[in-house]
Amino acid sequence: METQFLKWLLPQLNKDHRLEVLPGDDAAVLRFPGGKRTVVTTDLLTESVDFRFSKSSADNDFPPPASAHQVGRKAVAVSLSDLAAMAATPEAIVVSVALPQNGGRRLAEELFKGIQEEVNTFDITLAGGDTNAWDGPLVISVTAIGSILPRQCWRRDTAQAGDFLIVTGPLGGSLLGRHLNVTPRCREATAIASRYPVHAALDISDGLAIDCGRMLTASHVGGTIELDLVPIHPDAISLSEVPHTNQITPLEHAMQDGEDFELLLAMPAEAAQALVQDDPSSLVAKTTMQPRIIGKVTESLDFCSTTPDGQTKRLEPKGFEHVFQ
Ligand SMILES: [Mg+2]
Incomplete structure (x- = not known):
């Protein structure tokens, strides 16, 4: 009762x-x-x-x-x-x-x-x-x-051409169990906001490709993700080897899986480089955050991926979406 x-x-x-x-x-x-x-x-x-x-x-x-x-x-x-x-x-x-x-x-x-x-x-x-x-x-x-505080709020629609894209940790394979043990990056976000300029941000809940596409579209810009820079979680490798699941590569898991709840940030290039060189535990004690630069915001509206051998492809904003009619 x-x-x-x-x-x-x-x-x-x-x-x-x-x-x-x-x-x-x-x-x-x-x-x-x-x-x-x-x-x-x-x-x-x-x-x-x-x-x-x-x-x-x-x-x-x-x-x-x-x-x-x-x-x-x-x-x-x-x-x-x-x-x-x-x-x-x-x-x-x-x-x-x-x-x-x-x-x-x-x-x-x-x-x-x-x-x-x-x-x-x-x-x-x-x-x-x-x-x-x-x-x-x-x-x-x-x-x-x-x-x-007034005017200190991050938002997703203010990424600028020339910004670097950063993720705060490795991605993919969360369905093996991390999706039931989510660590929201609250302390990390407020610590980063107090030290670095961030032009735009969102949390990766539905998958890097779809969520990054959402940020770029909202900001009326495009972007390029360098595939060899995307940090792949060990779970993404394990999941790609689990029988009876979608047989996709670890990189595809990192790009498309939902429920990572890492942050995607668009930051001025210099600030982005300083953040990834900074010791994460000097920002937040005992954090598991590992910020990595994964690409760039561009003026051209295209959303692309590049491979180390220089190939550029249009990126499909794949990820999780609720389906209804
Ligand atoms: Mg969100």
């Missing part, structure tokens, strides 16, 4: 300086210091589309099943990743769930533990939410609220 669940849940939520009105009222009242702007984003995850709990009938059991704890963490992490893409500091989340009527309570408790883990990791507050039940699978939506 919702009332009993809330009776269990609400006392566990910390009092927080950002909450003028505590969770349990009709709405949260948030207060941010110093005239900061509010950044808001939302993301919705659906069982069997974004994750699955049970083992698949396929004999290789791919992609791996998720625990409710992992789903709770991931639901928060993917929304925080969108805040990172704007260089906003995460402050609060509100969480809505549609729980299956059977076993919903136990599921909600496990989800909450995962949510709470991310709340603690990123020092944010769980400001409220909604709990529904139905005869369908689990649906969870996390709205994340961040803060940023």
